[in-house]
Amino acid sequence: MASRRIDTYLQDLLGEDRYDFYSAVRDFSDDAIGPKILEWERSHCHIPDEAIAQMAELGLFGIPVPEEFGGQGGDHLDLVLMGLALGYHSQSAAITPGAAVSLGIKPLLLCGNESQKREHLPDLAAGKRMFVFGLSEPGRGSDAANPEVTAAKGDAGWILKGEKCWSTNAEWASHVVVHAMTDPDAPNGQRSTCFIVPMDREGVHYQEMAGKKAWEQSSTGSIMFDNVLVHEEDLLGELGGGFKVMVTTLNGGRLFVAALALGSLAFALDRCSKYVQERTQFNDQAIGRFQRVQDVILDMDMALEKNLTWLIHLCELYLAGNLSREQAAKIKISCSNEASDLLVKAMEICGGVACLDEFGLIRHHNDLFVTRVGEGSNLALKTLATRPLLPEIRNILQ
């Protein structure tokens, strides 16, 4: 594979060890994902078990897990670099370990107790177990602070009722982290609690969501809770602290989604740059000589350099514990909006060939839609991001 434009920026932005880690995942992505993704797409399958096993072997499911729990001892910036490297070929491939870590392992790392960490982290880091993130519901997407899934306290424990949907990786899940209403009368932000629920517990039913035409190789499921008994030891974080668990998790998750968007943009930039220098029209000369074509190439390059620099900076703030929710929202909005708007133009400058699956752009175009909506819809996140700018206005989002 010819050198990537994104690599030139990353070489400047990262230290040597980080860049070596990125290169190793990029090489894996070029060998194990790039040459296979078209075949997977055409056979409408999810990421095959063999590829998941290869990712596990490489340690991708345990990137930020401390070595004492069997992980790689890396951090969230490493996770973001994985998103860039795998997302270059396929967001579906990237989100599989990406969601397993940023939405599955992260709530446990951030809010779990010692015994929960000892019980789950080694198998999670090895890819033998997978947690999924049960926040969204059929009737509660952007309004996630007020779940309709309830957990009512009884003598034996809590009884969970209701349905979660859009749970990424549900097909492979061993457990779901459920955000449930425990006290509707409590003040804002203290009404809900998170529980770690095994998928094989009585009353838990999973169904794959059919008809999804973006992230096609990623599993997305609905999970029903039919009077499921959960116990004190299943609580993740504090009673009434569920929204805090979810919000803390989503800050890091949004950085990862931003990386997916930039992975797609980086692919489109390389694909288009090559094509417009090869494709000839009018006196057998390359279409890349047209300034309107050049404008799109340059716009993609500027969007990539600017957003990548910003993203790495915010990852550093995150690692230092200083990333605000508004900053995480803004980078996700910027990367996903700019990349998806530019993907349409990228396809346009390549002409009809861009709608063929084998050309690679249409996949990224479809997948970029999810980056605009997933982990908080951009339009709702804009409402959140304006909070510090308009402090006198009551904001609807908690």
Ligand SMILES: Cc1cc2nc3c(=O)[nH]c(=O)nc-3n(C[C@H](O)[C@H](O)[C@H](O)COP(=O)(O)OP(=O)(O)OC[C@H]3O[C@@H](n4cnc5c(N)ncnc54)[C@H](O)[C@@H]3O)c2cc1C
């Ligand atoms: C492929 C995929 C994977 C996903 N994976 C997961 C997962 O693993 N776990 C999980 O819990 N969820 C997951 N989600 C769900 C995702 O987080 C929700 O789709 C998202 O939060 C938006 O919720 P909604 O789709 O119900 O849209 P709604 O809340 O119904 O909003 C629809 C639209 O209304 C507008 N809107 C809503 N509220 C506001 C507001 N306050 N201000 C301005 N405009 C507003 C926006 O345009 C928004 O897009 C996934 C979604 C997809 C598509």
